[in-house]
Amino acid sequence: MASDSKNSTGAFKKGLLQSEELYKYILETSVYPREPEPLKELRELTATHPRALMATAADAGQLMTMLLKLVNAKRTIELGVFTGYSLLLTALTIPDDGKIVAIDVNRESFEIGLPVIKKAGVEHKIDFRESEALPVLDQLLENKGNEGSFDFAFVDADKVNFSNYHGRLMKLLRVGGIVVYDNTLWAGSVVMSEESTPERKRPGRQAIVELNKLLAGDPRIEISHAPLGDGITICRRIL
Numbered sequence: 001m002a003s004d005s006k007n008s009t010g011a012f013k014k015g016l017l018q019s020e021e022l023y024k025y026i027l028e029t030s031v032y033p034r035e036p037e038p039l040k041e042l043r044e045l046t047a048t049h050p051r052a053l054m055a056t057a058a059d060a061g062q063l064m065t066m067l068l069k070l071v072n073a074k075r076t077i078e079l080g081v082f083t084g085y086s087l088l089l090t091a092l093t094i095p096d097d098g099k100i101v102a103i104d105v106n107r108e109s110f111e112i113g114l115p116v117i118k119k120a121g122v123e124h125k126i127d128f129r130e131s132e133a134l135p136v137l138d139q140l141l142e143n144k145g146n147e148g149s150f151d152f153a154f155v156d157a158d159k160v161n162f163s164n165y166h167g168r169l170m171k172l173l174r175v176g177g178i179v180v181y182d183n184t185l186w187a188g189s190v191v192m193s194e195e196s197t198p199e200r201k202r203p204g205r206q207a208i209v210e211l212n213k214l215l216a217g218d219p220r221i222e223i224s225h226a227p228l229g230d231g232i233t234i235c236r237r238i239l
């Protein structure tokens with residue numbers, strides 16, 4: 001994993017990119033100048049949180065915004081909200097009558113970002129569920145009307161369940177819809193041996209290695225495994 005401290009540029013070094021200067025260049029040239037004001041406010045608010053490193057990085061967020069627009073996303077699902085950076089960017093991007101089912105076991109962290117979400121005028125698009133993600137997905141699937149009805153999903157919760165989420169999301173997503181998995185290089189541990197992987201990363205490592213195999217062999221999707229941030233895999237449902 002990138003260091004848990006600040007790097008020499010003063011920004012958190014969040015990703016796997018080896019050169020801090022290059023990452024700073026990307027952020028300062030292409031990302032921060034175009035970042036909507038509410039997202040900047042939420043990013044800065046989150047920066048002091050002890051677990052700030054978990055937040056979606058602004059460069060990955062910029063790509064997500066483009067993907068949401070490319071599929072004209074209106075109905076989306078988010079697994080893993082934290083203080084709400086990816087949630088807010090989704091809410092700012094989808095139309096006024098769009099809806100996000102946003103699930104997190106921890107409402108407290110969501111409430112840190114909520115005032116910024118309210119100020120941005122997009123709270124009405126968010127259906128926040130304080131819960132484990134799996135039962136909410138199963139509950140959504142109990143209603144046949146939800147099958148194939150979502151345009152976009154972002155998966156950023158517990159890594160050990162990513163493969164379980166995939167099966168459910170494939171049913172909820174329409175053909176042509178997109179699901180983005182975060183942390184699919186899991187701090188580079190996917191190419192480390194079990195012994196050289198830091199202990200706290202081991203359960204996630206195994207799960208992400210399995211997920212990556214599952215996604216690579218799934219004929220229902222096209223994929224792009226991109227080395228952005230902690231690794232993201234973009235899947236487009238084609239069948």
Ligand SMILES: C[S@@+](CC[C@H](N)C(=O)[O-])C[C@H]1O[C@@H](n2cnc3c(N)ncnc32)[C@H](O)[C@@H]1O
Nearest residue numbers: 055056080081082085086104105132133157158
């Ligand atoms: C990496 S953070 C999400 C970051 C967020 N997408 C952002 O943009 O800041 C992961 C979140 O997943 C939540 N989480 C962990 N296990 C979960 C589970 N089983 N179901 C739902 N949420 C879970 C955690 O509480 C945490 O807030």
Ligand SMILES: O=c1cc(-c2ccc(O)cc2)oc2c(O)c(O)ccc12
Nearest residue numbers: 014015053054055057157183229230
């Ligand atoms: O410890 C982390 C770090 C990340 C992370 C690293 C780099 C990025 O560009 C984005 C995110 O993500 C995490 C995460 O999603 C999680 O559930 C736990 C820990 C971390």
